[in-house]
Amino acid sequence: MSQRAGSNRKRLLIVDDEPLVHRTLSRALRPHIDVVSKLGPAEALDELGEELAAFDVVLVDVCMQGDADGLDFYRHHLEGLPVTRRPLVIFMTGDERAASMIAGTMNVCCLAKPFTLAELREAMAEHLASAGSDLHPS
8 A cells, every 4th residue: 555665664653642652552563564653633734744645554542632633633634535545544542432432333443442562463454464564573
């Protein structure tokens, strides 16, 4: 799907207002996928703009401080992208009931925090495997 020229590595955008989430996921995933972290929708839009479509996966928190939450970010900036340019979107939330509702009503993946790295890898694996990327360490 969306790769940088000359690179087979996939790209993950993390949009979450918790720096600990960024550090933990970046450290664990960086050996397998390029990771870019933004502290909220506004920062992601200001710094990335049209480049949002260049990511293979967007991991976005549902509840964030600020004017827009993860659902707004998805509806206004990702859902409208052409299917051929739209990254896989995985929501995450600390509310298990909300995770179930979002996954059921929006037909998207939503992980309940705390989730394991294995659960995140599994959620991304099918999409990325079809493009020839492996997120599992050797």
